[in-house]
Amino acid sequence: xxxxxxxxxxxxxxxxxxxxxxxxxxxxxxxxxxxxxxxxxxxxxxxxxxxxxxxxxxxxxxxxxxxxxxxxxxxxxxxxxxxxxxxxxxxxxxxxxxxxxxxxxxxxxxxxxxxxxxxxxxxxxxxxxxxxxxxxxxxxxxxxxxxxxxxxxxxxxxxxxxxxxxxxxxxxxxxxxxxxxxxxxxxxxxxxxxxxxxxxxxxxxxxxxxxxxxxxxxxxxxxxxxxxxxxxxxxxxxxxxxxxxxxxxxxxxxxxxxxxxxxxxxxxxxxxxxxxxxxxxxxxxxxxxxxxxxxxxxxxxxxxxxxxxxxxxxx
Amino acid sequence: xxxxxxxxxxxxxxxxxxxxxxxxxxxxxxxxxxxxxxxxxxxxxxxxxxxxxxxxxxxxxxxxxxxxxxxxxxxxxxxxxxxxxxxxxxxxxxxxxxxxxxxxxxxxxxxxxxxxxxxxxxxxxxxxxxxxxxxxxxxxxxxxxxxxxxxxxxxxxxxxxxxxxxxxxxxxxxxxxxxxxxxxxxxxxxxxxxxxxxxxxxxxxxxxxxxxxxxxxxxxxxxxxxxxxxxxxxxxxxxxxxxxxxxxxxxxxxxxxxxxxxxxxxxxxxxxxxxxxxxxxxxxxxxxxxx
Numbered sequence: 001x002x003x004x005x006x007x008x009x010x011x012x013x014x015x016x017x018x019x020x021x022x023x024x025x026x027x028x029x030x031x032x033x034x035x036x037x038x039x040x041x042x043x044x045x046x047x048x049x050x051x052x053x054x055x056x057x058x059x060x061x062x063x064x065x066x067x068x069x070x071x072x073x074x075x076x077x078x079x080x081x082x083x084x085x086x087x088x089x090x091x092x093x094x095x096x097x098x099x100x101x102x103x104x105x106x107x108x109x110x111x112x113x114x115x116x117x118x119x120x121x122x123x124x125x126x127x128x129x130x131x132x133x134x135x136x137x138x139x140x141x142x143x144x145x146x147x148x149x150x151x152x153x154x155x156x157x158x159x160x161x162x163x164x165x166x167x168x169x170x171x172x173x174x175x176x177x178x179x180x181x182x183x184x185x186x187x188x189x190x191x192x193x194x195x196x197x198x199x200x201x202x203x204x205x206x207x208x209x210x211x212x213x214x215x216x217x218x219x220x221x222x223x224x225x226x227x228x229x230x231x232x233x234x235x236x237x238x239x240x241x242x243x244x245x246x247x248x249x250x251x252x253x254x255x256x257x258x259x260x261x262x263x264x265x266x267x268x269x270x271x272x273x274x275x276x277x278x279x280x281x282x283x284x285x286x287x288x289x290x291x292x293x294x295x296x297x298x299x300x301x302x303x304x305x306x307x308x309x310x311x312x313x314x315x
Numbered sequence: 316x317x318x319x320x321x322x323x324x325x326x327x328x329x330x331x332x333x334x335x336x337x338x339x340x341x342x343x344x345x346x347x348x349x350x351x352x353x354x355x356x357x358x359x360x361x362x363x364x365x366x367x368x369x370x371x372x373x374x375x376x377x378x379x380x381x382x383x384x385x386x387x388x389x390x391x392x393x394x395x396x397x398x399x400x401x402x403x404x405x406x407x408x409x410x411x412x413x414x415x416x417x418x419x420x421x422x423x424x425x426x427x428x429x430x431x432x433x434x435x436x437x438x439x440x441x442x443x444x445x446x447x448x449x450x451x452x453x454x455x456x457x458x459x460x461x462x463x464x465x466x467x468x469x470x471x472x473x474x475x476x477x478x479x480x481x482x483x484x485x486x487x488x489x490x491x492x493x494x495x496x497x498x499x500x501x502x503x504x505x506x507x508x509x510x511x512x513x514x515x516x517x518x519x520x521x522x523x524x525x526x527x528x529x530x531x532x533x534x535x536x537x538x539x540x541x542x543x544x545x546x547x548x549x550x551x552x553x554x555x556x557x558x559x560x561x562x563x564x565x566x567x568x569x570x571x572x573x574x575x576x577x578x579x580x581x582x583x584x585x586x587x588x589x590x591x592x593x594x595x596x597x598x599x600x601x602x603x604x605x606x
Contacts, residue, residue, distance in 0.1 A: 011445065018446045023458065030462040141588035143538040145545045146580040149561055153573045164569060249451030253542045257565070267454075268546050271461035279461045283454060291449045 005299055012295045016288060020073070023283045024066050027276045069280070078281035083273065088281035091266070096285070098167055098262040099251050101174065105182035106189075107244045114190040115236060118197020122205065123224065132194065140191035144250050148184040148257035155180060165259040181258045185250060189243035196239040200232035207231075234305045241297030248290050344596060347589035354586045357401050358408035365398035369555040381574075390560075390575040391567045392553075400582060403555035407541065407583070410467055410550075414536035417475035419529045422482025427513050429483070430490030441487075444480035452477035452539050460548035467540075467556075470549040474539055482528055489521045523597070530594035534587045541583050557583050 044052075060068070069079060078088035121132030142150075156164030168177030204210060205228055213223045252264025259265075263282050270278035357364070366384075372392035381388045387396035425444070429437040452474050459473035460466075493499070494517065502512055518525075543549040544558030552559050557579045564575030 015446050015449050019449045026458055026462050141584050143542060145542050145561060146584055149568060149576045149580055153568050157569060157571050249453045252453060253546060256546055267457055271457050271548060274461060283458055286454055287449050290451060
């Protein structure tokens, strides 16, 4: 097991190294000089240009700059936004809380509704099951931005129950502001979790050990809890982990739709303004979060299911 | 798109035992086919059929609801919504088709390479794909927009790159299974070359799965492309595109006039639902009775 974890961690580090190189390299290739944004098209005396170049290490060769950026990033310094004259760390720190709250809120919704609806669908046959299937089919086809727009109209504009834009202050107000975004973010994933849960529970119900337990006369609730759900938990945990990881990138769409001051929305803004240091910094943070979540899911899967052959990648 | 892609499935299935006929589509299946056919029709002819110029704005009609001759009314710029929907079908549908075709092509090639050569090639390509898995499609598209400027092309290429590893991983398994079959080694012993064996024998035998993957990807691509256009990093306003229309209509929606956004959302959701329904059907039938 330790060897498996060590191997996954080594792969994690390698992946992050290559990914960081790709992020840095891609933006290095972008046409246009980063100084242009700073000077606003004015021609500066060569001494001033040289000074600016030296300050942002623009005169160094590419690999040196990458190395400087990477070592600084590992030490927790993501550089400085050239157009804004502000540290990328500060810019990220102001916004990461909103994104974390949003993703956490959506994850709770996914686990709560996805798993319970899946179990209800699997155990209750007939109308209940059809209802669950129908609801999950509809919400699976609803992309986050579409869900956002529909929720904003129904619960924001038409019913006026929730605010449609902005982040809010204080705990209750924040929850109120984040409810619709979290639902929009969770919609597709909840449907996915519901379906996987339903299939997993169904499969376990048909297993021989469950029939044995029933024929031994164990109470139905015990059978479900101890023999069905326990075994079904393995695929469910995996799919929950993977979908939660996918929320990290998707949060950009929901944050933009609800004008939330989060990392994703800011990344989109920075991409439009060609603020490369910010794009690099936020992309790196998001990729790290995404990859680390996936590795945690992999390891959790191996821990939960002793049948997983530890040599291969858990999928 | 799906009309054409049904053919290879039918071909594969026709050679098969009697229990693997063309999957019974049922009412929902045929409804999906109809929705996709209509979407395809408008993707090809929409811009020509649009009754009004989709980018011609007339501010005196800003946010005017349905009136005679304009069944879906006008957006906040006073542009005819129906015309914009019809014209916007083109970038929306063909953009997604472009993404899924490239991803399928790259993914299939990688899968066949890894399955055929195995060993170091497999290890190397699989490791490279693992790195690509670290980039969610939307993130890659946002970075691409920062580098190359926001456009449908940069978004589409970024998504194709992001999807390829998923295709490669699914197909690699199927190709490996097929590679291990005795008929392949029999042909190998007879001296047939690698290219002929992969293209003439491996590829047709996993083609049903490839078609299913392509269909499923098309749905994902439509959603993600629309999301990127919604973010303002894909198709650029004033060009008509369903994703752009959702985002343009948002101001009006918040003022209580939702028709623009919701009609575009309706178009996207119905096509995506139809495509993913068919894709699921194709996938289960391609895995189901198979080997």
